[in-house]
Amino acid sequence: xxxxxxxxxxxxxxxxxxxxxxxxxxxxxxxxxxxxxxxxxxxxxxxxxxxxxxxxxxxxxxxxxxxxxxxxxxxxxxxxxxxxxxxxxxxxxxxxxxxxxxxxxxxxxxxxxxxxxxxxxxxxxxxxxxxxxxxxxxxxxxxxxxxxxxxxxxxxxxxxxxxxxxxxxxxxxxxxxxxxxxxxxxxxxxxxxxxxxxxxxxxxxxxxxxxxxxxxxxxxxxxxxxxxxxxxxxxxxxxxxxxxxxxxxxxxxxxxxxxxxxxxxxxxxxxxxxxxxxxx
Amino acid sequence: xxxxxxxxxxxxxxxxxxxxxxxxxxxxxxxxxxxxxxxxxxxxxxxxxxxxxxxxxxxxxxxxxxxxxxxxxxxxxxxxxxxxxxxxxxxxxxxxxxxxxxxxxxxxxxxxxxxxxxxxxxxxxxxxxxxxxxxxxxxxxxxxxxxxxxxxxxxxxxxxxxxxxxxxxxxxxxxxxxxxxxxxxxxxxxxxxxxxxxxxxxxxxxxxxxxxxxxxxxxxxxxxxxxxxxxxxxxxxxxxxxxxxxxxxxxxxxxxxxxxxxxxxxxxxxxxxxxxxxxx
Numbered sequence: 001x002x003x004x005x006x007x008x009x010x011x012x013x014x015x016x017x018x019x020x021x022x023x024x025x026x027x028x029x030x031x032x033x034x035x036x037x038x039x040x041x042x043x044x045x046x047x048x049x050x051x052x053x054x055x056x057x058x059x060x061x062x063x064x065x066x067x068x069x070x071x072x073x074x075x076x077x078x079x080x081x082x083x084x085x086x087x088x089x090x091x092x093x094x095x096x097x098x099x100x101x102x103x104x105x106x107x108x109x110x111x112x113x114x115x116x117x118x119x120x121x122x123x124x125x126x127x128x129x130x131x132x133x134x135x136x137x138x139x140x141x142x143x144x145x146x147x148x149x150x151x152x153x154x155x156x157x158x159x160x161x162x163x164x165x166x167x168x169x170x171x172x173x174x175x176x177x178x179x180x181x182x183x184x185x186x187x188x189x190x191x192x193x194x195x196x197x198x199x200x201x202x203x204x205x206x207x208x209x210x211x212x213x214x215x216x217x218x219x220x221x222x223x224x225x226x227x228x229x230x231x232x233x234x235x236x237x238x239x240x241x242x243x244x245x246x247x248x249x250x251x252x253x254x255x256x257x258x259x260x261x262x263x264x265x266x267x268x269x270x271x272x273x274x275x276x277x278x279x280x
Numbered sequence: 281x282x283x284x285x286x287x288x289x290x291x292x293x294x295x296x297x298x299x300x301x302x303x304x305x306x307x308x309x310x311x312x313x314x315x316x317x318x319x320x321x322x323x324x325x326x327x328x329x330x331x332x333x334x335x336x337x338x339x340x341x342x343x344x345x346x347x348x349x350x351x352x353x354x355x356x357x358x359x360x361x362x363x364x365x366x367x368x369x370x371x372x373x374x375x376x377x378x379x380x381x382x383x384x385x386x387x388x389x390x391x392x393x394x395x396x397x398x399x400x401x402x403x404x405x406x407x408x409x410x411x412x413x414x415x416x417x418x419x420x421x422x423x424x425x426x427x428x429x430x431x432x433x434x435x436x437x438x439x440x441x442x443x444x445x446x447x448x449x450x451x452x453x454x455x456x457x458x459x460x461x462x463x464x465x466x467x468x469x470x471x472x473x474x475x476x477x478x479x480x481x482x483x484x485x486x487x488x489x490x491x492x493x494x495x496x497x498x499x500x501x502x503x504x505x506x507x508x509x510x511x512x513x514x515x516x517x518x519x520x521x522x523x524x525x526x527x528x529x530x531x532x533x534x535x536x537x538x539x540x541x542x543x544x545x546x547x548x549x550x551x552x553x554x555x556x557x558x559x560x
Contacts, residue, residue: 026387069387072394076359083356100383102407104434107306107349114352127382129409129429131436149409154384156411159457163450165443170450177439 005191006123006145007216010063010094010242019062020275021268022096022218024248025050025085026067031253033260043077046070049260050085053252056261058090060268063122063244065218068099086119094122096218100149102127102134109137116141123147125196125218128174132181139182139192145216146193150175150208153198153221161204171204175211194218194241199227206235213239222271223250229274236278243278247271285471286403286425287496290343290374290522299342300555301548302376302498304528305330305365306347311533313540323357326350329540330365333532336541338370340548343402343524345498348379366399374402376498380429382407382414389417396421403427405476405498408454412461419462419472425496426473430455430488433478433501441484451484455491474498474521479507486515493519502551503530509554516558523558527551 004012014020027046029037036045054064066085071078089095097119101111115124115138123145128135138146151161151171161171175195182193194216197208205219217236221227222245229245236243251271255263284292294300307326309317316325334344346365351358369375377399381391395404395418403425408415418426431441431451441451455475462473474496477488485499497516501507502525509525516523531551535543 028386067383067387069381069383069390069394073390073398075394075398076363079356079358100407100410101349101380102382102409103347103349103380104432106308107347110349110353114349114355118353118355127380127407127409129382129407129440130380130432130434131439131441133434133436135436152384152410154410154413156413156415159411160409160454161411163445163453165445165450170443170445173443174440 003143006143007191007194007214007242009122009143010145010216010244013092013094014062014242014279017059017062018276018279019060019272020243020245020278021061021272022063022065022244022246023053023057023061023251023268024065024067024098024220024246025053026070026248026252028070031256033256033258035258043074043081046074046081047084051088052261053264054088056265057251057268058093060265060272061093063094063096064089065096065098065246067248068097082119096147097121097124100125100127102130104130105133105137108134112137112141116144123194125149128178135178136181144192147196147216147218148174148178148193150195151197151201151204153200153225153227157198157201169204172207172211175208179212179215190214196220198225199232199245200225202227202231202235205232209236209239213241215241217241217243218246219243220246223247229271233275233278245271245275283423286423287471287474287494287522289402289423290425290496290524293372293374294342294522294559297339297342298556298559299340299552300523300525300558301341301552302343302345302524302526303333303337303341303531303548304345304347304378304500304526305333306350306528306532308350311536313536313538315538323354323361326354326361327364331368332541333544334368336545337531337548338373340545340552341373343374343376344369345376345378345526347528348377362399376427377401377404380405380407382410384410385413385417388414392417392421396424403474405429408458415458416461424472427476427496427498428454428458428473430475431477431481431484433480433505433507437478437481449484449487452487452491455488459492459495470494476500478505479512479525480505482507482511482515485512489516489519493521495521497521497523498526499523500526503527509551513555513558525551525555
């Protein structure tokens with residue numbers, strides 16, 4: 001008997017919660033409720049904020065995604081804040097390290113070690129510009145997941161990802177190439193490799209889903225970045241891989257007052273409901 | 281009067297030291313001299329090692345490059361080790377954060393803030409897969425530098441960087457596109473944007489130098505990865521931008537004994553001498 005793959009674990013969690021919602025923890029000191037930043041130092045305020053958000057949303061979230069840029073910026077306190085945040089998330093919820101690492105083999109192995117062995121994340125985002133040996137070390141952890149950047153939701157996402165290569169957009173070539181790394185002959189478990197495909201380019205999302213119908217997808221760009229749930233639902237209709245729709249700011253900063261956690265719960269619940277048809 | 285650009289500062293340092301050598305600080309616990317790891321805990325051993333290497337090589341190094349993967353892997357101690365290492369490097373030596381970050385605009389701004397404001401690095405490596413808004417925030421720091429990944433020296437570097445786009449390799453398109461971001465109309469100072477171009481593909485290095493003759497170049501892949509100084513010298517002959525040739529393992533681990541610092545000094549000196557013709 002083999003342990004479940006990341007895709008299987010994520011699917012099970014989604015069934016349990018009837019949720020596709022990934023809550024992005026981007027704790028921005030400029031946007032935290034004032035009563036928190038007034039009473040505490042930066043690290044304490046972020047921990048209190050994250051804990052309250054997690055407590056209010058843990059039964060609504062299929063997963064959490066921690067944006068490492070926001071933690072790193074806390075300097076000497078960043079590791080402690082990461083650990084405290086991870087410690088507040090129930091064991092049953094998959095957690096993604098969003099750091100978009102990508103480096104040569106021996107460095108990639110260390111990034112994977114930090115992410116999976118030291119911090120015990122369940123998955124991470126990886127940038128593939130440096131090719132196979134920059135991604136493979138992350139795929140060598142059974143049960144853990146990788147979301148490789150394919151089509152990102154930011155304005156600059158089209159600068160390189162949309163160039164035409166062999167008659168198709170470059171991001172398709174990235175997806176096809178990476179899927180071959182996961183083939184049985186390459187000795188890597190199916191269900192580890194997923195892709196980032198933003199909701200701001202629905203046609204790209206549809207194409208990536210068609211190319212990798214069994215792979216987990218992480219979909220940013222709904223809400224603040226302009227994508228909407230209905231379009232996402234249509235684009236992912238075919239295929240069976242688990243899909244996470246990430247929302248960060250629209251949930252975290254739904255209210256700037258003392259009711260921020262309740263407002264976050266409500267925003268997460270609304271997003272969950274709008275995506276629930278995908279699970280039925 | 282405007283402050284000098286990163287390219288100007290780097291050029292001045294290279295003239296002062298007659299050196300193109302960038303020493304890559306990749307402190308690998310598995311490869312540190314045993315007398316250090318036997319007597320100290322991991323963080324203390326890495327600090328002692330880095331300090332000794334820096335002391336032995338500071339007059340030979342045009343720059344240092346800190347590979348963040350090796351620091352992050354120290355967990356809770358990583359920030360302190362970073363600070364202690366940076367504190368041991370003389371003010372006059374430019375220091376590069378090698379983290380290959382690349383994320384959407386607001387995350388990129390935080391990564392740049394951590395790198396330049398909190399840790400006071402002089403430059404950093406950046407991955408451009410996510411396009412302009414993932415790179416621009418790093419270019420908004422006058423006097424600081426960015427080395428954008430163009431053609432990397434690892435085996436997987438050819439997976440995507442070498443695909444043909446409009447009759448040329450993709451990495452050329454990356455370089456051309458990024459150079460346009462630095463144009464005066466885009467309000468960014470010349471001399472901030474450089475490129476990573478590995479010595480393991482000399483033809484690519486030659487092409488990148490031709491496309492960006494004034495831009496700083498960071499050249500990994502000499503030594504352990506198979507590139508050699510003579511080929512590099514030929515490839516960079518044309519052009520005036522400052523060039524750094526990085527060596528990490530071949531210098532750091534030149535000896536595993538108590539003479540590791542002297543051996544590192546000697547290895548750095550040999551590399552410096554082999555590259556000196558570029559400065560005459």
